[in-house]
Amino acid sequence: MVSYPKGKIKVLLLENIHKDAYELFHRDGFDVTLVKDAMEEAELIEKISDVHVLGIRSKTNVTMKALANAKKLMTIGCFCIGTNQVELEEAEKKGIPVFNAPYSNTRSVAELVIAEIIMLARKATDQSRDVHLGKWNKIAKGCFEVRGKTLGIIGYGHIGSQVSVLAESMGMKVIFFDIISKLPLGNASSVHSYEELLKQSDFITFHVPETEETKNLFRKEHLNLVKPGAYLLNLSRGKVLEIDALVEGLKSGKLAGAGVDVFPEEPKSNDDPFVSPLQGLPNVILTPHVGGSTEEAQKNIGSEVAEKLLKYVNNGSTTFSVNFPNIELGSLKSGYHRILNIHQNQPGFLRDINSIISDLGGNILTQNLSTSANIGYLSMEIDKNLGDELKDKIKAHKHSIRTRILY
Template structure:
């Protein structure tokens, strides 16, 4: 069967050891796909991006504006993780490149890790483990507590925060939370009106927020001072949410009884690389290597979820659940139909002009969908005849057009 563009000529690059299920989905659909273990630096990505049509990354590869500017063939970016802050999504939108992620697939994995860390902190297990490996017998109860009856504060009550809430409550904890958006509490959790209200009333504090300008250094000395002496902090969200030096000072002074940190302001690019943190070797501090979503189940689910979104976009033009793009859900192209996909600057009159071009060339428009953002418009239309490259070139000449694809 004739296709719009041979899939074997579409280059897919999957970095950072993305789950092999994603590789197999692209390979089985006929794409030229390459799977690599490591992240790429900006310079390495600049050298390779001109030949890439689909890019898959996790959290360590940064897709910057200069990279996007050089990505002449890039159709879409898949972030095989929750966050997308490692991609300049605004620059990608301006170049007609939708970005997809997996906001749900590792929810349970992160939530379970947080619950485990709460128990570790309450029982000072990191110190016990280290002492026993060193041959020191330290059977003590001082400073060790049950978590039942304690209060957990959650900052960010999204998919992960709410899941932590349910698990914590099932273990007998009282849960309070704060979110910048109004969220329906699950179980007996209680929403408090301010971030500071949560800080003042918790035994354990857990962060579940994205990295934005508002969340940078969200937890620093002035916030620590609001917490009662002997409380604990867990961060499995983003590394720049906590001011590490202030956290270190509070741990050394004893104001905070412990902390669990899974994410850091600067992280190594590959396994085995060394890193330095002022939190190293402090008592009752659990440090992990950004493993919140690193379970086999989560990585498999993420690989499948993001790959399927990318495949839908390439094969039929659907942009549903893209984080930076007008969302349109499209079905299978009917036999004999030809789907035109166009991204353009969001300016008045464009739809009228495109309809005129199609009509002048003898095409009959059968269906049409248009969705817009402040910056761009995304148009899908189906016509009853193949007008081929001539139509594509006519649309390309329009001053507001950014990119056009024709599928059949």
Template sequence: MLEGFLKALLLENISAVAVEGFRQAGYEVEAHKTALDERELVEKIKPVSLLGVRSKTRVTAAVLQAAPKLVAVGAFCIGVDKIDQKTASERGIAVFNDPHSNSRSVAELVMGEIIMLLRRTFQASSEMHRGVWNKSAAGAHEVRGLTLGIVGYGKIGSQLSDLAEAMGMRVVFYDTSHVLARGNARPVTFRELLEISDVVTLHVDGKKENQDLFGDQEFRAMKDGACFLNLSRGFVVDHEALAAHLKTGKLSGAAIDVFPKEPESGAGFESALRTLPNVILTPHVGGSTEEAQANIGSFVSAKLLDYVRTGDSLLSVNLPQCHLEYEEGSYRLMHIHQNVPGILRAINDILADREINIERQALNTRGTLGYAIYDINRACDEELMAQLKAVPHTIVVRAKGC
């Protein structure tokens, strides 16, 4: 029964907006500023019904298998690659993320770094801190009239497109999906983008096929003196190859916010790029603004609470998308099952035998999973729940108002 799910575990300094939202909904909240490793998480997960993480925590099969009360996992970020979605699906655990709320913050940082790279601002600042006054226009450029190549034209890439065009840049983009261009931006092939862009910026997702997307061959194909930025995923760029092309002058500068291996906050950091003066390095802070984190905290916590309360799985990254308008006081059943014939008939027969009327229902499937939501005309009891759980191929049965 849903009323017993009252503990939320939040890791990695998730916004106070989310903490307060869970508390107002009646949850006991345990919040940590850092990630937990697998052993620590296994020890803490047993009484938890809602788990919130960001980009560091690995929610492994072992963690999920040690979580008998876990209903849903919220990734308070875009990426969900650290969450074992296969095991979560097999156990009927919903996974939600927020693909939108930090896109403006990332786009603004990229635009700012493009300007800083083209004006050599960080190098000039470093010299000033060393007591060197070196006023020069050599190598400094306006963004107006230059070509920006965006690899990955999703929420972040398209917002960046608007900002860059407003600054007078010509925008071209490459995306594996057919997407609508914003403003005067135009789609081009990957090769053409590399050859004509004065600045190339990556905004791709965490799919395995994006691993090592940029290496020696791609950097060689870029325009001489171009700038390169990556604020997407660390594993998509060969940093050794990037460093080599920065040292030879093939590329004039780079800005990197994500890395193949990222240490804990405050720990030591090593990279082939660390000592290069023409590289802006930031510790994965593209989406780390107070505004973005508050928006993410509000969005993901609301999705988790709504899923527990109504069963609404819209925007879940792993479960079938299922929605049934909820009326307060309704008696609601939620049934996650393997996607095989006969499940609904078995459920309907059980309800009919008990003279329970189905007032509304919704069903959707996704791969091997099926998800059905029922509103019925009277409260269910433990015997009914036991019968529904005993239906072959059932994964999870939950109830609201019963």
């Protein structure tokens, strides 16, 4: 249904995105390039100039400078949960919807959280390291069952609630805190404040997005609130924990252990070195941002995001876009063209468009408009004999950002 030849639509997939995404685009006739690594800003600015569809994971930052050079870019796919690596508002203003996969790696992250809780409670990583070094240190002191312990979850979204279900199945008491009222699953219960959760929990796990409000959510002053011997886990975003506070808590013995999968500064590639003050501390599990890195999760993410991008390019649907007015569009009826227009959200725009159609003697089969504070997204199915002429007139409107036609 795309009017522009698919073979001329360039798709650039970075950061070793799953091959299923490549296959979906390739099978549909697009010109696809798959790149193993992330791109720094300068390289991305150069490469993005003739790209129509961009796919990234968490390491590539789509900055305002990059977007300024993205003259042909139609849409961006974040093949991950987070989208903070993209200047979302700027992309919206330029008429570029952004899609992600908010649920596809939920189970993978939740399973790693549960695994780390058990490993920390039993000091299993330290015990394993000792045995590898030829040390036989069989002790029970400081090793515990997780049954009957209290797990505090900060952020009761898709991952947090999945952790809740798995933890409860092992006999843990689950409490949670979220800034939005959430329905508890099973026997989990919400607490009234973040501070109250810290005071009650034996294990504390963070599952929040990276925002100004969540930056350094756990700081040195919070060490006074946690139980002596509590455990801290962060498999959400690297800037949620103040690393110095975590180090102080571990060295002082206030915290009995920690599991950290995300860091404030992370290497750009597997070939770059990694340095952290957490390295070498006892009963600390450090992993290289692999919470969602399972074959199942990456396969699901690859197909989920690619399918959303294809729906937008092929028929104009913006359902599940994170920065764009959402419109769900079906197949195009025979004898009609679909005109898709992105425009500045200004009074009178729709009136002007309808006047243009009326002046041309056109008939509208369907018309859908959805708006945000900045933009409006308009879809119309009209007589095919008016298609190109109408498209050109709409495109010329002073508030139009982008206009395309589907045959």
